[in-house]
Amino acid sequence: MIRARGLRKTFGSPGKEFEAVKGIDVEVAPGEAFGFLGPNGAGKSSTMRMIAAVSPISGGELTILGMDPAVDGPAIRGRLGVCPQEDTLDNELNVRDNLYIYGRYFGIPKGEVHERVDELLDFVQLREKQKSKVEDLSGGMKRRLTIARSLINRPDLLLLDEPTTGLDPQARHVLWDKLFRLKQTGVTLVITTHYMDEAEQLCDRLVVMDKGLIVAEGSPLELIRRHSxxxxxxxxxxxxxxxxxxxxxxxxxxxxxxxxxxxxxxxxxxxxxxxxxxxxxxxxxxxxxxxxxxxxxxxxxxxxxxxxxxxx
CATH class of the missing domain: 3.30.70 (Alpha-Beta Plaits)
Known part of the structure; x- marks a missing residue:
């Protein structure tokens, strides 16, 4: 699903460059939940933006779903779901319309979009809130709506950048359950987080990043056995x-x-x-x-x- 070799990301002008990702190797297999674990500033979000085909790579190689993001960006984005770190929901629209209008961006026929919206409202348990304004939702409900929106195009690969930041423990567990169920349906998950319990709960395999580099890779249990x-x-x-x-x-x-x-x-x-x-x-x-x-x-x-x- 994802293959990176020597992947780099540099920001700034010549002479004032900052290297956020310093040459990392990553492979993600179909159907697995793969995590990037590390503190803020480790390079996780920069890596995710390259994988999402919205930020060009600065060096190395990257293929997503077997395609080159520099050439096949639109085709890749059409098969991705992206749940960003910040909520980007439209506060002027109600819950249902947030999903419906986003679905129309993908060119999905109206009748089919309505069917998918109904399915997703049930999946994230927001059916009773479908006519509510976004600003009236709790933090946990907004995150569930953001995840529902990222699933409207039935993606093969779902990217989640710090999915539960700012949520209370109960809302986090509800979200974890939804993500676990998605994985069981065959969706490949790529998650960045700085919560170690989240990584242990959700990830089959993960890399630990620090200062733009991968410092360890393995399953949560393997890493604990190896290093602690x-x-x-x-x-x-x-x-x-x-x-x-x-x-x-x-x-x-x-x-x-x-x-x-x-x-x-x-x-x-x-x-x-x-x-x-x-x-x-x-x-x-x-x-x-x-x-x-x-x-x-x-x-x-x-x-x-x-x-x-x-x-x-």
């Missing part, structure tokens, strides 16, 4: 007045795990037995104000690979 331990013991000692306070504490527990990460408000001890670590910490007379044992996540993978958290 089974468990993490979190030790909160309060916000330290000086960084060296935490670094001194880290030295005292360094032998209890495979590695220790020092964050501004806590220490992370990477281990295969978190409870055992907590017991030994207390034996040594250290008194954290709060402790937690949890499974490793993609956040830990990113921290290991870049020395930063995803929300930096």
């Amino acid at each position: 331990t089974r468990e993490v013991a979190e030790l909160r000692f309060g916000v330290a007045a000086e960084d060296e306070d935490h670094h001194r504490l880290a030295e005292k527990v360094a032998d209890l795990g495979e590695r220790v990460e020092v964050l501004p408000d806590r220490l992370l001890v990477y281990t295969h037995n978190g409870e055992e670590v907590l017991a030994k910490v207390h034996e040594r007379g250290l008194e954290p104000i709060a402790t937690l044992v949890r499974r490793s996540t993609l956040e830990d993978v990113f921290l290991r690979l870049t020395g930063r958290t995803l929300v930096d």
Whole structure:
């Protein structure tokens, strides 16, 4: 569905160039959910705009659905669905007309568009809101409407740029369910996100991006196994007045795990037995104000690979 080799994207004029994507290799197979995980500024959105055939590549090779976006842009866009990071819904129109008019842009006959609108309103559970103005919808409803609109042309490939940013947990789970159902119907999903739980929930395979480069690739489970331990013991000692306070504490527990990460408000001890670590910490007379044992996540993978958290 997507094949990139040495893909680059540069902005600015000669001498003042900024390279947002620095030569990445990506392949996405039919029917999979593929993710780009990384913090803001990692190059995810620039990559997505090239894949959407709306931003020309600056270097390397890119084929989408077997076609060259520089030559076959309209044909590619006709088979894509795009859910942008920002809502671009038409506030002057009601819910139904947002879908209907967008469908007509693709040249779909009127009767068929009405059928597709009915199907999509049911799919995203907005049938009862079809006569409502967009501005009267909640954030979660607007995202569902944006996804419905991106499906009006029955795309083979759906691009979702930060699909749940700004949504409350319940709205995020509703959206995840819709995307999971879409994947089951054979739609290929490409998702950018800086939420590691979203990537773990939705993606069969993903790449971790940082500063325009891919720093790791694999399934969520593979990445966690490869770059982290089974468990993490979190030790909160309060916000330290000086960084060296935490670094001194880290030295005292360094032998209890495979590695220790020092964050501004806590220490992370990477281990295969978190409870055992907590017991030994207390034996040594250290008194954290709060402790937690949890499974490793993609956040830990990113921290290991870049020395930063995803929300930096």
